[in-house]
């Protein structure tokens with residue numbers, strides 16, 4: 675079994691300075707609410723604004739995401755094909771392409787026409803059901819800020835359900851990673867950033883699928899990489915406690931160079947009868963200190 679690895683804290687690039695005329699309104703439709711998505715919507719910019727934003731997205735992918743890949747995939751870009759899971763209309767997917775990778779995208783929202791218009795390959799699908807894609811089709815997958823909302827847990831996380839068998843919903847955190855790792859080849863990688871409500875059960879489920887490395891990152895998010903193998907990773911025992919929302923604002927505290935204080939779970943959500951309840955005052959007993 676692999677040992678959990680912890681990388682150093684990393685930052686995202688500074689958001690560019692934009693003028694009002696660099697942005698355009700993209701109205702919500704009945705199918706797609708998009709006014710909160712400007713940071714990953716290429717349609718929300720004028721030509722000059724898009725030039726500035728594309729440079730930002732390129733830098734973001736190059737400086738924050740490519741370094742999460744295994745070293746051979748960082749070096750030998752043309753030989754590795756990835757999938758962006760939750761790609762919206764392709765903004766970050768195209769930045770991966772400009773960084774040298776062949777990329778496919780899947781997205782649940784009805785924006786695939788815009789993905790194609792941007793010159794990209796992909797389809798409308800849920801990452802819970804990737805049945806149109808073959809086993810081991812991709813060298814790597816990117817799951818960047820696409821799960822870990824509160825709604826995601828109240829819907830899919832059954833780990834605290836008093837009677838999980840009473841819930842017949844097939845989509846769970848466990849089935850999500852089964853679905854995703856099926857399409858990654860052995861020795862391939864899933865990388866990404868967990869945000870907002872990432873939990874111990876997500877970390878444990880990721881760990882089942884290979885060698886897991888975690889990186890603390892901006893605004894308390896958690897970067898991760900799993901290199902797919904059958905051995906999985908042993909994760910330090912996870913304290914099963916509910917937490918308050920107010921306790922969720924900080925997940926990682928850098929202690930000193932090379933060492934990070936990591937709290938697992940970070941922001942556990944307890945699901946009882948489909949209601950999300952959070953109540954917790956963290957104490958030092960809930961901390962684990964892990965070496966790099």
Ligand SMILES: C[S@@+](CC[C@H](N)C(=O)[O-])C[C@H]1O[C@@H](n2cnc3c(N)ncnc32)[C@H](O)[C@@H]1O
Nearest residue numbers: 714760761762766781782783800801818819820
């Ligand atoms: C924060 S955005 C993605 C940002 C990402 N860095 C990118 O590539 O632009 C999350 C995306 O995941 C999509 N998403 C959420 N649940 C999904 C699912 N079950 N299957 C596919 N896409 C999903 C959302 O519609 C949204 O477009």
